[in-house]
Amino acid sequence: MPLFKRKAQFQGKLRLKKGDEVIVLAGKDKGKRGKIIQTIPDEGKVIIDGVNIVTRHQRPRMTGRATPKTQTGTIKKPAPLAGGKVMLICPHCSKPAKTTIHLVEDGGKTRVCKLCHQTVDAT
Numbered sequence: 523m524p525l526f527k528r529k530a531q532f533q534g535k536l537r538l539k540k541g542d543e544v545i546v547l548a549g550k551d552k553g554k555r556g557k558i559i560q561t562i563p564d565e566g567k568v569i570i571d572g573v574n575i576v577t578r579h580q581r582p583r584m585t586g587r588a589t590p591k592t593q594t595g596t597i598k599k600p601a602p603l604a605g606g607k608v609m610l611i612c613p614h615c616s617k618p619a620k621t622t623i624h625l626v627e628d629g630g631k632t633r634v635c636k637l638c639h640q641t642v643d644a645t
C-alpha cells in the first residue's frame with residue numbers, strides 16, 4: 523500500500539451495492555436520492571434509478587424477427603455515474619453515511635454506518 527494519498531481516481535473497489543440508496547454529491551443531479559439499480563465494478567460506476575437521465579434515440583432495428591426486443595424511439599434512461607460522486611444513505615438513520623468495513627466471523631465483510639453503528643447491508 524502506498525503511503526501517499528492518491529487523488530479521487532478509481533482504485534478498483536466499489537463500496538456500493540445494487541439496491542443501496544444513495545445521494546448524489548456532484549453533477550447536475552446533485553442532492554438527488556435514488557436506488558442503485560446496477561453497479562459497474564470495472565469502471566467504478568453505478569446506475570441510479572432516476573438520476574443522471576440521458577435521452578437516447580434508438581432506431582428500430584431490422585432483425586428479421588417480428589418483434590425487435592429493444593425499445594425504439596426516444597428513450598430516457600439513467601446513465602452510469604461515478605461511484606465517488608454518490609454517497610450511501612444509511613437505511614437506519616437515513617443520513618448520508620460514511621461506512622466502515624467490519625469483518626464478520628464467516629469471513630465476509632459488512633458495512634457499518636459511522637453515525638449510528640448499524641449494519642448497512644441487508645442480510
Ligand SMILES: [Zn+2]
Nearest residue numbers: 612615635638
Ligand atoms: Zn446510520
